[in-house]
Amino acid sequence: MPLFLLFLAVPLIEIALFIQLGSLLGLGWTLLIVVLTALLGTWLVRQQGRDVLVRVQRSIGELDDPTEPLAHGAMILFAGALLLTPGFFTDTVGFLLLVPKVRERMFRWIRSKVVVTSASGTTRRTYHSGAHPAGGDTIDGDYTEVGSAPRRTRGPSGWTQD
Numbered sequence: 001m002p003l004f005l006l007f008l009a010v011p012l013i014e015i016a017l018f019i020q021l022g023s024l025l026g027l028g029w030t031l032l033i034v035v036l037t038a039l040l041g042t043w044l045v046r047q048q049g050r051d052v053l054v055r056v057q058r059s060i061g062e063l064d065d066p067t068e069p070l071a072h073g074a075m076i077l078f079a080g081a082l083l084l085t086p087g088f089f090t091d092t093v094g095f096l097l098l099v100p101k102v103r104e105r106m107f108r109w110i111r112s113k114v115v116v117t118s119a120s121g122t123t124r125r126t127y128h129s130g131a132h133p134a135g136g137d138t139i140d141g142d143y144t145e146v147g148s149a150p151r152r153t154r155g156p157s158g159w160t161q162d
């Protein structure tokens with residue numbers, strides 16, 4: 001339901017802004033502003049996209065966590081889509097997403113809302129709010145004693161039985 005309201009509200013806001021600004025500035029100036037914001041937004045997205053791509057490559061090359069630069073890249077991509085969409089409200093949100101401090105706050109807010117759980121073998125790692133547990137990995141599991149139960153043999157691939 002919130003997504004439906006968003007899809008309903010955004011076009012209504014855009015229509016209202018077009019009517020208000022169109023009557024204030026005139027049709028020609030209104031259309032010129034829309035075209036100029038699209039061109040300026042495209043240029044800014046290209047510039048910031050290159051910078052973020054370099055940060056992602058550096059993070060991967062140094063074996064650092066590339067989560068933050070990837071999130072910045074996704075927000076820049078979303079900003080580009082908003083800036084190419086004709087409208088004043090979407091342009092405002094798009095330009096805000098091109099401000100690095102705004103993206104950093106958005107990333108921190110999103111990171112605080114997401115819980116990532118990964119599992120491999122008997123080790124389970126849970127990271128909340130982007131912070132690692134103080135003692136390293138958290139091992140959580142149950143055990144059962146294995147007696148002298150007959151062992152099944154598998155084929156050469158390990159997936160099929162002989």
